[in-house]
Amino acid sequence: AGAVFAENEALRWIAELAGMPAESGGVFVSGGTAGNLSALVAARWWWRHRAEGAHYRTRGLVVASTGAHSSVLQATRVMDVDLVRVPADERGKLRGDALQAAIDDLEAADRERLFAVVVTSGTTNVGVVDDLAATAELCRAHDVWMHVDGAYGGAGLAAPSVRHLYDGIEHADSFIVDPHKWLFAPFDSCALLYRDPAIARAAH
Numbered sequence: 001a002g003a004v005f006a007e008n009e010a011l012r013w014i015a016e017l018a019g020m021p022a023e024s025g026g027v028f029v030s031g032g033t034a035g036n037l038s039a040l041v042a043a044r045w046w047w048r049h050r051a052e053g054a055h056y057r058t059r060g061l062v063v064a065s066t067g068a069h070s071s072v073l074q075a076t077r078v079m080d081v082d083l084v085r086v087p088a089d090e091r092g093k094l095r096g097d098a099l100q101a102a103i104d105d106l107e108a109a110d111r112e113r114l115f116a117v118v119v120t121s122g123t124t125n126v127g128v129v130d131d132l133a134a135t136a137e138l139c140r141a142h143d144v145w146m147h148v149d150g151a152y153g154g155a156g157l158a159a160p161s162v163r164h165l166y167d168g169i170e171h172a173d174s175f176i177v178d179p180h181k182w183l184f185a186p187f188d189s190c191a192l193l194y195r196d197p198a199i200a201r202a203a204h
Helices: 002-018 030-050 070-079 096-104 110-112 132-142 154-158 197-203
Strands: 023-029 061-064 084-086 114-120 145-149 175-176 190-194
Touching: 002 154, 002 190, 023 030, 023 061, 023 084, 030 061, 030 070, 030 114, 030 175, 030 190, 030 197, 061 070, 061 096, 070 084, 084 197, 096 132, 110 175, 114 132, 132 145, 154 175, 190 197
Parallel strands: 061 084, 061 114, 114 145, 145 175
Antiparallel strands: 023 190, 175 190
C-alpha cells in the first residue's frame, strides 16, 4: 500500500544517513520511549536466542551513560532487567575508556548477563553525542547489542558540519530518531531502525 511504501522510503533515507546496511529496516512507533523499549526487547531476545534458551530465566543487564534519557531506565524497569550507569565526562559525554572500565569492573557472572549497551546521539538538554565509534568497537569485542538513542539529536546526521560526531553509528544494531524534532515533521513519531529486521520480527 502507498502509506507503507512511503514509510519504508522515509526509513531508508534515515538508514542511509546513518550508514546502515541496505538490508536494515524498521518501523515508526509513537515516540522515543516506545522506540528504546522495542529495541531493547529485541536485543534481549537476540541474546537469549543465541544462547539457545540458556538465558531464558536469567535477569539481563544493560549498560548506559548517566546522561542517557530517562526512558532507558523506564525500559529496563518494564523489562525487569538491571541497569549499570556509567559516569559521563565533564561535558556529559560517555567516553570509550569509561565504558571499558565499567565492563571490566563487572563480575564474570554479570558480564554473562550483559546484552546491550545504550549510547546517545544528542542528549535532550545539551545535544551531547557519546563516543559511538569506541562503543561500537567494545560492543563487537564483547559481542553485545549496540543501541543508539538519537531521539533528540540523531537528525544531526543530515548536517555535514557535525556528521563526524556520529562516526560509529553505522555499526549500531538499532537506532532511533524522532522526526518531529530536528526533522520538523508535524506529527509526533519515532523512526526505529534495526540492522537486522528479522531479529525484531522474531522478538515482537
